[in-house]
Amino acid sequence: MSQERPESPESPESEGAPRRRRADAVRNAEAVRAAAKQVFAESGVDAPMREIAARAGVGVGTVYRSYPLRSDLIIAVFRHELEATAQDARALADEHPPREALRLWTRSLARFLATKRGFATALHSGDPAYAPLPAQFLGVLAPEVQRILDLGAADGTMRRDIRAEDLIPALGRLSDAGPADGTDADASRMIDVLLDGLAAR
Amino acid sequence: MSQERPESPESPESEGAPRRRRADAVRNAEAVRAAAKQVFAESGVDAPMREIAARAGVGVGTVYRSYPLRSDLIIAVFRHELEATAQDARALADEHPPREALRLWTRSLARFLATKRGFATALHSGDPAYAPLPAQFLGVLAPEVQRILDLGAADGTMRRDIRAEDLIPALGRLSDAGPADGTDADASRMIDVLLDGLAAR
DNA sequence: TGACAAACCGGAACACCGTTCCGCATAGTT
DNA sequence: AACTATGCGGAACGGTGTTCCGGTTTGTCA
Numbered sequence: 374m375s376q377e378r379p380e381s382p383e384s385p386e387s388e389g390a391p392r393r394r395r396a397d398a399v400r401n402a403e404a405v406r407a408a409a410k411q412v413f414a415e416s417g418v419d420a421p422m423r424e425i426a427a428r429a430g431v432g433v434g435t436v437y438r439s440y441p442l443r444s445d446l447i448i449a450v451f452r453h454e455l456e457a458t459a460q461d462a463r464a465l466a467d468e469h470p471p472r473e474a475l476r477l478w479t480r481s482l483a484r485f486l487a488t489k490r491g492f493a494t495a496l497h498s499g500d501p502a503y504a505p506l507p508a509q510f511l512g513v514l515a516p517e518v519q520r521i522l523d524l525g526a527a528d529g530t531m532r533r534d535i536r537a538e539d540l541i542p543a544l545g546r547l548s549d550a551g552p553a554d555g556t557d558a559d560a561s562r563m564i565d566v567l568l569d570g571l572a573a574r
Numbered sequence: 575m576s577q578e579r580p581e582s583p584e585s586p587e588s589e590g591a592p593r594r595r596r597a598d599a600v601r602n603a604e605a606v607r608a609a610a611k612q613v614f615a616e617s618g619v620d621a622p623m624r625e626i627a628a629r630a631g632v633g634v635g636t637v638y639r640s641y642p643l644r645s646d647l648i649i650a651v652f653r654h655e656l657e658a659t660a661q662d663a664r665a666l667a668d669e670h671p672p673r674e675a676l677r678l679w680t681r682s683l684a685r686f687l688a689t690k691r692g693f694a695t696a697l698h699s700g701d702p703a704y705a706p707l708p709a710q711f712l713g714v715l716a717p718e719v720q721r722i723l724d725l726g727a728a729d730g731t732m733r734r735d736i737r738a739e740d741l742i743p744a745l746g747r748l749s750d751a752g753p754a755d756g757t758d759a760d761a762s763r764m765i766d767v768l769l770d771g772l773a774a775r
Numbered sequence: 776t777g778a779c780a781a782a783c784c785g786g787a788a789c790a791c792c793g794t795t796c797c798g799c800a801t802a803g804t805t
Numbered sequence: 806a807a808c809t810a811t812g813c814g815g816a817a818c819g820g821t822g823t824t825c826c827g828g829t830t831t832g833t834c835a
Contacts, residue, residue: 395782395831421821432785438825499695499748502822535767543764546747549698563768564742566736570771596802596811622792633814638794703793777835784829792821800813805806 390409402439410450417491418447443502444495448509452491455513458485462517471525472572478521479564482514482541483548493549497542506544514541525571532573543567585709603640605630611651618692619648644703645696649710652690656714663718672726673773679722680765683715683742684749694750696742708743715742726772733774744768 408429412420421542425446426433431513440446448455461481488495495503496510518537547567550560610632613621626647627634641647649656662682666675687694696704697711719738726732748768751761 397831398783401784422823423821426785433823434786434825435784438783446822494698494700497695499692500698532767534764539760539764542751543748543767544810546751547744550747551742559740562736563740566733566744566771567764567768568771569775570767570769574770594803598802599812601815623794624792634794635796638814644793653818724826739809779821779833779835780831781833782829782831785827787825789824790822793819794817796816800811802811803809805808 396519398439401429401431401435405431405436405439405498406446406449409446413447413450414489415504418443418489418495419491428550442505444504444506444509447492447495447503447506449483452513454485454489455510458482459514459517462521466517466521466524470530471528472530473517474521475525475531475571476516476565476568479544479548479568482544483561483564486545486548493545496545497549510545511538511541530573531571535571540571593678597612599640602630602632602636606632606637607647610647614648614651614691619644619690619696620692643706644708645705645707648693648696648704648707652693653687653714655690659683660718661716663715664720667718667722667725671731672722672729673731673769674726674770676722676726676732677766677769678720679719680745680749680769681762683745684762684765687746688750694746697746698750709719711746712739712742731774736772741772 405425408431409425412425412428416424422433422436422443426436429436436446440449458481462478465477465481468474469477496506515537518541522531522535522537522540525565526533544564544567547564548560550563606626610626611634612628613626623634623637625642627637630637637647641650646684656768660683663679666678666682670678671673697707716738719742723732723738723741725738727734745765746769747766749761751764
């Protein structure tokens with residue numbers, strides 16, 4: 374029971390006790406996350422911070438306190454779905470040969486990106502507010518996708534010199550195309566071409 | 575000589591005589607274009623309008639009068655280099671077999687994009703200020719690149735179901751990757767994969 | 776319980792930026 | 806020289822990200 378005391382850190386080595394966050398702070402952080410989810414769905418991930426704050430019944434300062442970077446808020450909102458997409462890769466790898474698993478997974482990825490307005494664009498925008506996004510995105514997806522690539526390399530159906538860290542950003546960029554591009558190219562067709570290029574020669 | 579009169583339109587059918595622009599207006603438009611070229615090189619194509627105006631020794635209103643959309647200014651600044659890139663496609667098609675010509679041309683395109691800071695990103699940003707950019711971009715490049723694709727289809731080395739209008743945006747997106755992505759993937763490698771996928775099966 | 780310090784809050788304030796608008800200046804014409 | 810329409814400058818407006826601080830709330834300790 375005495376373990377509950379904030380002053381008794383589990384890890385004695387850590388510098389200074391990281392006093393527990395106040396209850397109202399966590400409440401507000403969650404309210405902001407929920408509000409952001411709504412607003413992102415309606416107006417995209419680049420919606421004004423003020424609107425998110427207003428929707429959460431909170432001041433803008435509070436938003437920035439819990440989520441200093443816009444990307445922190447985006448990750449918090451989409452983390453679950455992002456991890457689900459990663460699990461799709463794992464499941465598909467178990468049920469299909471590698472090439473087919475990868476092809477099907479690109480659909481899953483495209484679905485994820487298509488339903489998060491502005492996410493794909495933010496991913497390669499270069500905007501500092503989104504800077505940590507690509508790495509976090511990759512961090513979740515790459516391990517599972519790499520597993521498919523490894524299987525494909527092992528059974529000789531895929532080339533071995535492309536890693537998930539290269540492939541996923543490329544897929545993300547190609548997925549972002551489509552009607553909103555101004556040119557009505559079909560995104561999935563170019564993705565299929567890319568996957569064909571991934572086949573072992 | 576009487577032909578010089580503004581009141582004598584060459585095409586009688588057109589509605590109203592399009593009075594010639596004033597001399598100071600063309601001077602200013604050119605000064606703005608030159609200033610924009612400098613500023614774009616230093617700060618990217620999304621540099622503040624005010625800075626371009628200041629550099630040109632002109633008010634912001636004057637910038638908007640000659641170039642209502644940001645994309646108008648961008649096109650004006652890069653038109654020559656863009657057309658040179660299109661000519662590269664023509665030249666390469668004459669000197670190499672189609673697949674090799676296309677491979678070399680992607681390098682030319684990547685060079686073009688790499689030296690125009692922010693251009694590639696603007697191309698697929700969805701920002702209304704850049705809306706006409708993709709179409710103008712394609713309008714210049716597509717005819718020459720399509721020629722390569724046609725040659726490749728004719729000699730049986732390339733698949734026939736991909737058109738330049740689909741391929742070029744994809745190449746543009748993949749070229750935009752690289753170190754600035756946050757992930758240090760090598761853009762040219764994924765482009766090579768895409769080109770491999772373009773080979774006839 | 777009451778008091779106190781640390782943590783936290785709200786939102787005004789500041790710094791930019793794109794874009795518009797209009798009184799004034801000037802080029803071109805008669 | 807006088808006149809007109811064309812063009813000019815830059816103030817002004819609306820919107821946005823981000824910071825900052827006086828005041829409030831929470832958790833703790835006596």
